[in-house]
Amino acid sequence: MTSSNTPSQIVVVGNGMVGHHFVEQLHQALPSAKIIVLSGEPRLAYDRVHLSEYFSGKSAEELAMTTPELYDSWGVEHHCNAYVDNIDKAAKVVTTKSGETYSYDKLVLATGSYPFVPPIPGHDQEHCLVYRTIEDLEGIEASAKESKVGVVVGGGLLGLEAANALKEAGLETHVVEFAPQLMAVQLDEGGGRLLKNKIEDLGVKVHTSKATSEIVAGENCRFRMNFQGDDYLETDMILFSAGIRPSDQLARSFDLEIGERGGIVIDNQCKTSDPDIYAIGECALWQNRIFGLVAPGYTMARAAVSHLIGGDTEFEGADMSTKLKLLGVEVGSIGDSHAKTPGAQSYTYENQPQGIYKKIVVDEQSNTLLGAVLVGDSSEFDTLLQYSLNSIALPEFPETLILPSTEGAAPTLGADALPDSASICSCHNVTKGDIIATIDAGTTDFAGIKSCTKASTGCGGCTALLKNVVDAELEKRGVEVKKDICEHFAYSRQELFHLIKVNKIKTFDDLLAQYGKGLGCDICKPAVGSILASTWNDYILEKDHVSLQDTNDTYLGNMQKDGTYSIVPRMAGGEVKPEGLILIGEIARDYKLYTKVTGGQRIDLFGAKVNQLPEIWEKLIAGGFETGHAYAKALRTVKSCVGSTWCRYGVQDSVGAAIEVENRYKGLRAPHKMKMAVSGCTRECAEAQSKDVGIIATENGWNLYVCGNGGMKPRHADLFATDLDKETLIKYIDRFWMFYIRTADRLQRTATWMDNLEGGLDYLKDVIINDSLGIAEELEAQMQHVVDTYQCEWKTAVEDEKSRKRFRRFVNSELDDNSVVFVEERGQIRPATEAEKLSDINIIDATETSEA
Amino acid sequence: MSIEWHNVCGTDDLVINSGVCALLNGQQIAIFKVGTAPDAGIYAVDNFDPQGKAQVIYRGIIGSIGDKTVVASPLYKQHFDLASGECIESPDQKLQVWPVRVQGNSVQIGTGAN
Ligand code: SRM
Ligand SMILES: Cc1cc2nc3c(=O)[nH]c(=O)nc-3n(C[C@H](O)[C@H](O)[C@H](O)COP(=O)(O)OP(=O)(O)OC[C@H]3O[C@@H](n4cnc5c(N)ncnc54)[C@H](O)[C@@H]3O)c2cc1C
Ligand code: SF4
Ligand code: FES
Numbered sequence: 001m002t003s004s005n006t007p008s009q010i011v012v013v014g015n016g017m018v019g020h021h022f023v024e025q026l027h028q029a030l031p032s033a034k035i036i037v038l039s040g041e042p043r044l045a046y047d048r049v050h051l052s053e054y055f056s057g058k059s060a061e062e063l064a065m066t067t068p069e070l071y072d073s074w075g076v077e078h079h080c081n082a083y084v085d086n087i088d089k090a091a092k093v094v095t096t097k098s099g100e101t102y103s104y105d106k107l108v109l110a111t112g113s114y115p116f117v118p119p120i121p122g123h124d125q126e127h128c129l130v131y132r133t134i135e136d137l138e139g140i141e142a143s144a145k146e147s148k149v150g151v152v153v154g155g156g157l158l159g160l161e162a163a164n165a166l167k168e169a170g171l172e173t174h175v176v177e178f179a180p181q182l183m184a185v186q187l188d189e190g191g192g193r194l195l196k197n198k199i200e201d202l203g204v205k206v207h208t209s210k211a212t213s214e215i216v217a218g219e220n221c222r223f224r225m226n227f228q229g230d231d232y233l234e235t236d237m238i239l240f241s242a243g244i245r246p247s248d249q250l251a252r253s254f255d256l257e258i259g260e261r262g263g264i265v266i267d268n269q270c271k272t273s274d275p276d277i278y279a280i281g282e283c284a285l286w287q288n289r290i291f292g293l294v295a296p297g298y299t300m301a302r303a304a305v306s307h308l309i310g311g312d313t314e315f316e317g318a319d320m321s322t323k324l325k326l327l328g329v330e331v332g333s334i335g336d337s338h339a340k341t342p343g344a345q346s347y348t349y350e351n352q353p354q355g356i357y358k359k360i361v362v363d364e365q366s367n368t369l370l371g372a373v374l375v376g377d378s379s380e381f382d383t384l385l386q387y388s389l390n391s392i393a394l395p396e397f398p399e400t401l402i403l404p405s406t407e408g409a410a411p412t413l414g415a416d417a418l419p420d421s422a423s424i425c426s427c428h429n430v431t432k433g434d435i436i437a438t439i440d441a442g443t444t445d446f447a448g449i450k451s452c453t454k455a456s457t458g459c460g461g462c463t464a465l466l467k468n469v470v471d472a473e474l475e476k477r478g479v480e481v482k483k484d485i486c487e488h489f490a491y492s493r494q495e496l497f498h499l500i501k502v503n504k505i506k507t508f509d510d511l512l513a514q515y516g517k518g519l520g521c522d523i524c525k526p527a528v529g530s531i532l533a534s535t536w537n538d539y540i541l542e543k544d545h546v547s548l549q550d551t552n553d554t555y556l557g558n559m560q561k562d563g564t565y566s567i568v569p570r571m572a573g574g575e576v577k578p579e580g581l582i583l584i585g586e587i588a589r590d591y592k593l594y595t596k597v598t599g600g601q602r603i604d605l606f607g608a609k610v611n612q613l614p615e616i617w618e619k620l621i622a623g624g625f626e627t628g629h630a631y632a633k634a635l636r637t638v639k640s641c642v643g644s645t646w647c648r649y650g651v652q653d654s655v656g657a658a659i660e661v662e663n664r665y666k667g668l669r670a671p672h673k674m675k676m677a678v679s680g681c682t683r684e685c686a687e688a689q690s691k692d693v694g695i696i697a698t699e700n701g702w703n704l705y706v707c708g709n710g711g712m713k714p715r716h717a718d719l720f721a722t723d724l725d726k727e728t729l730i731k732y733i734d735r736f737w738m739f740y741i742r743t744a745d746r747l748q749r750t751a752t753w754m755d756n757l758e759g760g761l762d763y764l765k766d767v768i769i770n771d772s773l774g775i776a777e778e779l780e781a782q783m784q785h786v787v788d789t790y791q792c793e794w795k796t797a798v799e800d801e802k803s804r805k806r807f808r809r810f811v812n813s814e815l816d817d818n819s820v821v822f823v824e825e826r827g828q829i830r831p832a833t834e835a836e837k838l839s840d841i842n843i844i845d846a847t848e849t850s851e852a
Numbered sequence: 853m854s855i856e857w858h859n860v861c862g863t864d865d866l867v868i869n870s871g872v873c874a875l876l877n878g879q880q881i882a883i884f885k886v887g888t889a890p891d892a893g894i895y896a897v898d899n900f901d902p903q904g905k906a907q908v909i910y911r912g913i914i915g916s917i918g919d920k921t922v923v924a925s926p927l928y929k930q931h932f933d934l935a936s937g938e939c940i941e942s943p944d945q946k947l948q949v950w951p952v953r954v955q956g957n958s959v960q961i962g963t964g965a966n
Contacts, residue, residue: 252963353946487917519869519886521915522931547869551926554870559926563906611910811861811883819900819907834905841899 003613010308011036011094011104019110019299020045020065025305027074030629036102037071038082038094040111041133044068045151045536048293053139055165063134074533083102087254089274106308108278109264110301111247111294113282116168117240120152121368122215123727127222130263131162135280140239144169145721153212155182158325159241163204167327174233176225179244181208186322186333191373194357198329198376201355201722207233246283246290248567259285260487268314269307270300278304286662291318295426302429317428319389322747323374323381328719329355330762332378335388336371344370347399351376354459358385358402366398374402379762382465390422414636415465415472424469425462427454432469446470457504467758485746486523489516493671493746497531503656506536508548526550527746530633532671532739535782537789546806555807556617556793562831565613567593567605568630569620573640573678574601583623587616594828600637600675602628607829609820611809617794619788626792629667633747635674638662643680643697650680652697653791658686661695661733667790668737668783671744671753689717692750693733698722702729706736707750715751718761721769731780735768738779854950855962862957866894871910871923873899878960881950883912883959884934886921893921894960895934896950901925903945 012019015037026033043397046063054063054152071078079100086095093103115130117123127143130136142149150166152159155177175182181192182199195208205703211228218224221234246263250256257265259574270278282290282299291297298316305491305676306313321334339346343364350357356376362369369387374380380402387401394552395401420433426790430444430453438452448455449470478742484490491499496511505511508528512520529548532538538545552558552645557565569584584603588595592613593605608616617627621761629635638661641647641656668674677688688694694705708717716720721732744753766772809817820839822829866885874881878900879907899907902928903944912923915931917940921933931940937947951962 091919274927293903486869488915518918519914519916519921521917522913522929525913525915546867550913551908555911559908559911561904561927563904563908563911563927596949806867809873810875810880811865812873815875819880 007706009036009103009105009763010107010108011038011096011102012087012110013038013040014110014112014281014283015039015041015045015078015200015279016112017065017294018112018301019108022110022301022304023071023074023076023106023281023297025067025302025327026308027076028534029305029309031074034094035076036072036104037648038078038084038096038102039078039080039081041135042081044071045135046134047134047438051131051137052161052165054134055141055168060134063155065146077645080836084250086164087250087277089254089277090227092276104276106278108279108304109248109250109272109279109283110281111283113246113290114607115119115240116243116245118212118242118294120212120215122223123238123240125215126213128240129237130240131158131165137165140165140347141169144171147222148241149174150237151225151233151235152239152241154241154243155179155208156185156241157183157241157322157326158244160199160242162239163199164327167202167204170206171237173203174207174235175199176210176212176233177206177209179208182206183333187331187371187375188338188348188373190359191331191333191337191357191375194350194352194355195326195331199327202327202329204327205476211748228728229801237839244282244292246285248283251283257364259288259405263290265329266300266315268303268316270304270315271307278307280304285668286315287316287473288315291320293320293322294321294580295429298427309777318425319385321385321388323378323385330376330378332372332374333383334381334385335369335374337373341369341370347402348403351389351400351404360398360402362394362398364788366394368392369394369398369401372402377762379759381526382462386418386422386465390419392417409507415469416471422658424466425453427462428454428457430455434470435466435634436473439470439477444474444477452824480617485527486521487578488512488518488520488524490647490707491515493527493531494743496528497535498744500528501535502532506532507531508532508545519778520548522550523746524550526553526633527551530669530671530746534786537667537786541600555613556627556631556797557608557613560831563817564609564820564831567608567613567616567620568602568628569625569626570662571637571640572662572666575640575655575659576602580623580625583620583625587619591616592822594830598630601639602637604630607822607831609809611816614798614804614807618798621792621795621798623707626666626796632669633673634669634672635665635669635676637674638665639691641679643678645702647680649683650697651678651699652702654678654680654686654695654697657695657697657702657747663734664730664787665720665737666681670737670741672747672749674737674750677678690714691717693717695729695735698826701725704729707754707761709749709751711749713751718754720761720765722740732768735776735785736764737785739764739767739775742779789803856964857953857962859955859958860961861959861961863954864957866959869914871911871914873907873910873914874912874961880907881961882923883952883961884910884914884923886934894938894954895921896951896952897932897934897937897947898950900927900947901927902939902947903928903930903942907953909947954966961964 045065069703082096084094087099093101095101103375115132138732139314151174152163152173153176155175163173163175213228214226216224218234222236225231226232246731248258248262252256264279264283266279266284266286270280272279280300300315303313303315317591323332323508340359344361345357346359346361361371368391371383397768418432422432426431440451443449443452458464471616489780525548531802588605593607598604638658640655663725675688677691679686679688680697687697689705690708690710694717702724704720705717705723706720756814821832823832871882871884881896882899886893899909902910908926911926920933924931932947937949939945954958
């Protein structure tokens with residue numbers, strides 16, 4: 001790279017995704033470059049692609065792609081609210097609205113685009129909004145709070161994303177589209193029709209072939225939209241998403257060449273008609289095309305940087321294939337989806353009952369794939385895209401690529417079939433060759449390859465493919481992809497599971513003797529204990545299993561910081577009788593335990609000493625309670641909301657259902673804890689979508705959600721199946737849990753497990769719903785065995801003299817443990833701090849309580 | 853200096869591959885039995901976890917790291933070598949190790965041996 005003739009001052013107008021990428025790339029290539037960033041927005045660049053996640057709780061900070069501090073550390077000068085409205089090309093100076101001037105050697109226009117609002121009379125009032133910036137979203141949020149009905153004008157990609165946001169906000173949602181079908185750019189008629197059906201099934205009303213003639217005051221709602229003809233629709237708010245227009249005002253006013261229908265004309269180096277001015281991203285027009293996606297914009301940014309520093313990377317157009325999920329419906333579009341190429345032929349597969357539509361377009365000789373449309377199931381997208389991008393020869397019967405897999409179907413394209421030039425990550429322009437080079441240079445782990453190449457750190461759509469390529473390449477080099485659980489077993493948890501099951505191994509010692517070495521450890525022992533429990537469901541404190549358990553499992557309580565334990569009786573669905581509450585209260589009072597309602601809708605008693613546990617549990621069990629497994633990698637709670645029994649909105653008995661499933665799965669051991677919840681209607685008061693398994697009542701039955709969690713990395717659950725009857729619901733959950741238990745890694749909750757399953761959610765649906773592996777019956781039977789052999793461990797423990805012996809505090813003394821010291825706070829006990837223990841003021845005598 | 857031996861419990865009070873706690877002159881001592889042979893692998897160390905600052909060591913899981921026999925603290929899971937008392941993760945933390953032996957059916961802890 002030569003820097004001798006590189007320009008000294010570069011001004012970048014616009015700090016959107018592409019403008020930021022340019023700054024990042026230029027800074028990396030030439031750290032000495034003097035860069036000035038002028039952002040027209042009140043903030044620096046943020047992730048517009050994931051803008052909608054703002055509605056699911058992502059903050060502006062989380063969406064940010066950079067910070068003032070980061071730019072400072074790069075020596076990049078930056079100004080917000082700096083909207084440029086003048087360019088003096090001769091003097092090479094730009095001026096902002098507020099009158100600030102900046103001179104440049106090279107100017108980069110990265111001004112993006114703005115939403116097009118059709119000039120319908122009445123479009124220009126409060127509650128008529130657009131969807132592009134964080135400020136827009138704040139406006140939508142505020143307007144939605146005062147609205148019951150919302151309309152999105154425009155049924156394209158962004159319009160449907162906006163519709164989802166309105167629906168999530170609880171509005172009755174409509175989409176009004178001028179064309180006869182949805183997503184006319186990407187989909188053919190068949191795909192559009194199916195998408196419409198699916199979206200309407202989700203409760204969004206779609207009106208196609210409708211042209212709005214005016215927006216007037218409404219009778220029942222704020223507005224009435226009158227359509228041509230004499231149709232109308234009433235709504236409280238309107239969101240325009242009728243396409244974008246390039247922000248080319250500067251080029252228009254200051255005499256840079258623009259296209260007939262707008263857009264700043266650029267060449268392959270992204271130069272405009274002025275050699276010192278570049279344009280990149282959505283404002284730029286290349287060979288009469290605007291590219292409304294982020295990946296092509298990034299490629300333009302790299303081409304411009306390359307030209308600035310004397311390199312030869314050029315922009316040569318970009319693939320506009322897209323894969324996304326709209327309102328939970330998978331949609332994919334590749335290349336020539338409308339079969340416009342002369343001689344093109346197409347194959348179509350439609351499955352109306354399951355709502356799946358797939359089409360491929362091939363050339364005249366059926367040699368290469370030209371395009372594809374996928375709606376309802378986009379699992380073949382990666383494979384098809386590679387066929388099309390790399391002109392890979394099609395199989396003899398191309399239709400096998402989209403037909404449901406049966407004997408003889410074309411296998412998915414292995415990573416080996418891809419040429420080195422195959423683009424793996426289009427966001428960061430990483431080819432298979434780049435990945436191979438990184439591996440050859442010594443990086444041999446997935447995370448390392450990701451951070452070296454940046455592959456899969458953009459939209460994330462390429463993660464599965466990247467993993468395939470990496471694994472295949474590592475395997476070729478003889479690098480073992482290590483999944484050993486610990487030094488004692490050269491097996492993954494899943495492999496241990498199979499060994500135990502297939503060889504009917506019943507104890508840790510047998511497993512260690514046959515397949516391991518050493519004594520085992522605190523990693524493999526509890527993992528094997530858990531597998532043994534979910535496979536054979538023996539009593540957990542059986543002599544052979546005792547030494548495998550973590551202290552929490554051994555003493556059937558969670559150890560607290562001072563060595564005491566907590567006591568959490570099960571309260572299925574959060575339901576509890578007054579007598580139960582009274583008993584818990586009496587026990588807490590008599591044993592001086594700290595009492596608190598947990599986040600899982602039940603009561604936790606803290607501060608019990610190990611020797612008190614059997615006594616306390618004996619009393620709880622006599623009062624009808626069972627263990628709550630708060631200590632175990634097992635089912636924790638099934639949260640419920642009050643449901644149709646009491647709540648005026650409830651459509652099913654959610655409490656009843658929660659109790660039923662909690663009792664069914666209680667005691668089930670798993671790789672990690674498992675949580676469930678049942679809500680009685682879509683208001684979702686039980687927060688079921690934050691659980692490993694969530695159930696939400698519908699008018700017609702139950703919707704099933706899977707793989708959500710709160711905790712360190714919160715994740716919303718995915719909709720898995722809709723309107724199930726109770727029997728099917730239970731069947732699916734049985735299969736889901738057992739499949740998870742069999743195949744997950746140790747301490748992997750359902751969300752990470754699914755993210756690591758090749759094929760993800762679709763694959764899981766295939767296994768659970770379509771029984772693609774033919775194991776459904778076996779999974780159900782195994783679950784039934786566990787259900788049938790359930791025992792309350794605490795009941796077994798207190799009834800058995802031998803296991804009670806384990807709760808003795810000292811083998812040789814009846815004295816109490818005087819190392820446990822409490823003080824009083826807000827009328828209850830808490831562990832004394834080190835300092836308090838030394839000063840012994842206000843110490844509560846913990847030794848006198850066990851007489852109660 | 854001569855060792856004074858104290859009977860603390862019977863051999864059948866010990867739990868194979870697990871721990872119990874004995875109280876000796878106000879001192880809490882964790883006793884582990886590793887393996888199934890009658891006198892094989894009995895260890896006695898302090899019950900006090902220097903990191904978690906609580907008397908909990910006897911409730912840890914027994915295992916091995918390389919050829920060392922270790923116990924993992926139940927609070928924060930750091931490992932102590934049962935033979936030397938040394939903490940594998942932070943060698944500056946150490947559990948006192950007590951002499952221990954079996955006489956007939958009795959397990960005995962020795963004091964006065966430093
Ligand atoms: C008691 C309770 C807090 C409370 O006072 O409300 C609690 C207490 C503990 N939680 Fe929790 N969690 C409690 C509800 C939750 C919730 C809320 C919920 O379930 O609705 C969450 C987030 C939801 C989720 O799990 O998806 C939660 C996320 C965690 C996590 C993070 C899990 C993750 O996937 O990131 C841990 C750490 C872990 O499990 O590895 C954890 C671990 C713990 C441990 C076991 C930490 C420990 O090892 O000592 C605490 C045990 C206390 C005890 O002795 O019972 N706790 N914990 C709640 C007991 C609920 C119950 O009735 O069983
Ligand atoms: C909701 C939504 C979802 C999307 N989803 C996807 C997706 O899934 N995949 C995908 O590839 N793409 C998606 N896109 C498109 C993608 O966001 C754009 O392609 C990308 O942001 C374009 O980047 P840009 O930098 O060219 O323009 P922008 O991100 O629009 O940035 C331009 C910036 O320049 C500023 N500006 C304009 N004029 C001036 C001026 N005169 N002076 C100073 N500043 C100025 C603007 O205020 C803006 O901040 C989505 C867009 C939206 C809105
Ligand atoms: S959030 Fe942390 S401190 Fe609070 S209960 Fe959960 S684990 Fe304990
Ligand atoms: S394709 Fe978007 S991150 Fe790789």
